[in-house]
Amino acid sequence: MGTHEVVGGVVSPVHDTYGKKDLELSHHRITMLKVALRDHDWVRLSEWECRQESWSRTRQVLQYHQNQVNAALNSANNNCFDVNESDTSWIPEYVKNNDVGPVKVKLLCGADLLESFGTPGLWADTDIAEIVGQHGLVVITRASCNPNEFIYNSDILTSYMANIMLVTEWIRNEISSTKIRRALRRSESVRYLIPDNVIDYIYEHNLFGSKKRYV
Numbered sequence: 001m002g003t004h005e006v007v008g009g010v011v012s013p014v015h016d017t018y019g020k021k022d023l024e025l026s027h028h029r030i031t032m033l034k035v036a037l038r039d040h041d042w043v044r045l046s047e048w049e050c051r052q053e054s055w056s057r058t059r060q061v062l063q064y065h066q067n068q069v070n071a072a073l074n075s076a077n078n079n080c081f082d083v084n085e086s087d088t089s090w091i092p093e094y095v096k097n098n099d100v101g102p103v104k105v106k107l108l109c110g111a112d113l114l115e116s117f118g119t120p121g122l123w124a125d126t127d128i129a130e131i132v133g134q135h136g137l138v139v140i141t142r143a144s145c146n147p148n149e150f151i152y153n154s155d156i157l158t159s160y161m162a163n164i165m166l167v168t169e170w171i172r173n174e175i176s177s178t179k180i181r182r183a184l185r186r187s188e189s190v191r192y193l194i195p196d197n198v199i200d201y202i203y204e205h206n207l208f209g210s211k212k213r214y215v
Contacts, residue, residue, distance in 0.1 A: 004165075007103065008092050009043040010065055015055035022181050024207050026050040035197045046090040058107065059130045066105040066135065069095070073103065106136040106165075111145035114164075118154060128156050136163035185209040 013029045014020070033045045049061050056064075072088045073095070095103075114137065117123050131137070141147055147166055151157040157164065175193055183190050185208065190199060203213045 007095050009108070010046050010090050010105070011037070011043060012046045012049045012061050012065070015050055015052055018055040022208060028201075028205060028207055032198050032201055035201060036195050038197075041092060044090040044092060048087065057127060059127050059134075062105050062107060062131060062135045065090075066103065069103045069105065073099075073101075104135060106138050107131060108138045109140070111139055111141050111147045111150075114139050114147055114157075115145065115150055117157065118150065125156060129160070132157060132160040132163050136160075136165070138165045138167060140167050140169055142169065181208045187212045 011033055013026060013033065014023070016023070016026050030045065030047055030050060037043055037045055046065060048064060049056055068087055069091050072091055117128050139147055151161060151164060180190050180193055182188075183193075184202060187210070202208060203210055
């Protein structure tokens with residue numbers, strides 16, 4: 001798009017107390033992500049959110065990671081080492097060691113999450129304003145959604161429209177975590193949908209209601 005330089009990605013699993021249906025314990029989710037990301041230096045895992053006493057709001061998670069990456073950059077550029085390394089292990093070394101300037105952490109999401117901003121009582125207006133205004137969104141669109149119309153109909157989103165990047169998914173992709181969990185419960189094949197080593201871990205620990213492996 002020519003307006004941003006992407007320097008890395010971070011995955012932050014939600015806390016166990018979030019209360020979402022079919023949410024496996026964090027130690028399983030962390031292990032699956034470690035296995036899945038083993039050969040991907042560009043996308044890293046952050047365990048900070050899972051280590052908190054309870055679930056954290058999305059704006060808090062974004063702000064924490066943005067503060068940490070910029071503190072690490074500032075320390076490196078000024079030859080200071082007052083940043084806790086355990087809190088920055090998710091930051092790629094090539095980011096820490098380069099003068100990339102202030103980094104902004106954006107929320108990567110699907111159009112369904114964008115539209116959830118309009119669900120009464122689900123998001124506080126102050127949270128939406130901070131998420132979109134202080135960080136920004138990168139939204140992967142889906143065929144059944146019209147994100148431009150939804151943004152237009154929202155006063156808050158319209159006021160921060162410049163911070164919302166829409167990525168059109170030209171090749172239709174109907175893969176979803178809900179469909180994968182359903183297939184696992186029904187002993188249907190999920191090969192090529194998630195990494196083989198993650199599939200092995202799921203069946204080894206009977207996660208997501210899986211019992212008999214698809215052959």
